[in-house]
Amino acid sequence: MTDETLHVALILDGNGRWARMRGLQRSDGHLQAQTAVKSVVDAALECNVTHLTLFAFSTENWSRSAEEVALLMQPERWLMTPQQVTHYRDHKVHVTFLGDREDIRLPARCTRWIRSVEEETSQLHPRLRLSVAFNYGGRQEITEAIRRAHLTSGGAGSEHAFQEHLWSRGLPDIDLCVRTSGEHRLSNFMLWSMWYAELIFTKTLWPDYRGSDLVQALDEFRQRNRRWGTAPSSAHPANS
Numbered sequence: 001m002t003d004e005t006l007h008v009a010l011i012l013d014g015n016g017r018w019a020r021m022r023g024l025q026r027s028d029g030h031l032q033a034q035t036a037v038k039s040v041v042d043a044a045l046e047c048n049v050t051h052l053t054l055f056a057f058s059t060e061n062w063s064r065s066a067e068e069v070a071l072l073m074q075p076e077r078w079l080m081t082p083q084q085v086t087h088y089r090d091h092k093v094h095v096t097f098l099g100d101r102e103d104i105r106l107p108a109r110c111t112r113w114i115r116s117v118e119e120e121t122s123q124l125h126p127r128l129r130l131s132v133a134f135n136y137g138g139r140q141e142i143t144e145a146i147r148r149a150h151l152t153s154g155g156a157g158s159e160h161a162f163q164e165h166l167w168s169r170g171l172p173d174i175d176l177c178v179r180t181s182g183e184h185r186l187s188n189f190m191l192w193s194m195w196y197a198e199l200i201f202t203k204t205l206w207p208d209y210r211g212s213d214l215v216q217a218l219d220e221f222r223q224r225n226r227r228w229g230t231a232p233s234s235a236h237p238a239n240s
């Protein structure tokens, strides 16, 4: 991996609407998600994205029906199949998971699967670090980091020290976040790392999203003027 990082985050939204539009069950929409996931991971590899983070299950998603949650707790069925995990390993994609792993609502089978995917894809020099936010909440991540910081002697006296207590420690700040399905909100996703992220919202529903859409989003991202709080340059149209 080079020193230069490019961190893209994707909010996978619209599985339910994709199914409803076809007269199918919500579960059918979730089961289509993996095709889109594989396509964007392959495109991320092509485009030299170094970090890709996918929002797959939020801490608020537990409020869905027991039947839907039961399917979502089987990510090997709807998010990445065993064949895809092997494909990622072979293409130097290191998959890790972000979120509350201690939650007793997580089935033991699911936490075992999470650990096995992390182990299978673990490698010294990955081309891409794929993080899956699963049982993830941005507020919970920050609250948990505060609790951990209090427990350690080092504390969290600086932003840098504080970041070390986040679930997302070691990940660079998010450069670009894309949300599918036409919703314009973050829904508690990566509130800390998103601070200066460029945002793109697309109406495409997640099961229809493909690597070519990510390539297009990256083109749009490269046209953006990331000012980081500075005043516009004299070349900026607003100044002329």
Ligand code: IPE
Binding pocket: 012, 013, 014, 015, 016, 017, 018, 056, 057, 058, 061, 072, 181, 206
């Ligand atoms: C996103 O699709 C998948 C998860 C949240 C797990 P949704 O299930 O939210 O689909 P919509 O928003 O109801 O269409």
Ligand code: IPE
Binding pocket: 011, 012, 013, 014, 055, 056, 057, 058, 061, 183, 185, 187
């Ligand atoms: C955001 O989607 C969470 C994930 C994609 C995992 P939701 O469908 O849960 O978000 P809201 O409820 O529309 O804000």
Ligand code: MG
Binding pocket: 013, 014, 015
């Ligand atoms: Mg949704």
